[in-house]
Amino acid sequence: MEIIKFPTVLSKFGMLSYFQDFADYFSEIKRIYYICGVKKGIRRGMHAHKELEQITFCPYGTIRFRLDDGLSKEEIILNEPNKGLYIGKGIWREMYWEEDNSVLVVAASMLYDENDYIRDYETFLSMVKSGYWVRK
Numbered sequence: 001m002e003i004i005k006f007p008t009v010l011s012k013f014g015m016l017s018y019f020q021d022f023a024d025y026f027s028e029i030k031r032i033y034y035i036c037g038v039k040k041g042i043r044r045g046m047h048a049h050k051e052l053e054q055i056t057f058c059p060y061g062t063i064r065f066r067l068d069d070g071l072s073k074e075e076i077i078l079n080e081p082n083k084g085l086y087i088g089k090g091i092w093r094e095m096y097w098e099e100d101n102s103v104l105v106v107a108a109s110m111l112y113d114e115n116d117y118i119r120d121y122e123t124f125l126s127m128v129k130s131g132y133w134v135r136k
């Protein structure tokens with residue numbers, strides 16, 4: 001997990017943020033998806049990924065992430081358009097919509113693959129214990 005501050009250009013016409021140098025995180029963006037039309041109070045996520053790595057940001061609204069590597073838990077609030085969050089493999093995530101219609105954009109290192117999901121928390125914990133992921 002890492003917070004990323006996107007370079008931002010401010011002018012009287014508004015704010016432009018960009019992110020182009022992602023080689024420190026993963027080699028290629030294979031997929032971009034976004035989640036919108038979500039009401040305040042909704043929780044999404046509740047899964048981990050075997051291999052997928054992602055960079056995510058919230059260009060509009062407020063979304064709270066609860067991240068869990070199986071040993072410790074951390075909460076991150078995404079509420080600024082130029083604040084990104086890198087989520088590595090093997091991290092259990094839950095996302096809480098703190099404002100109606102908050103938007104989540106995600107750049108992903110792999111194509112969509114349901115087999116990469118771990119949707120059962122006990123299975124996730126047993127994979128952590130077995131050393132499935134080498135933690136940095």
Ligand code: T46
Nearest residue numbers: 031033035044045046049052054056093095106111112
């Ligand atoms: C993640 C968090 C941050 C697809 O068909 N293609 C896709 O690229 C994605 C991401 C999802 N789907 C399907 C799979 C489900 O039938 O869309 C449905 C909703 O997916 P899910 O319940 O996994 O959505 P979230 O919001 O719980 O999780 C998503 C991503 O799936 C996940 O990788 O890390 O956002």
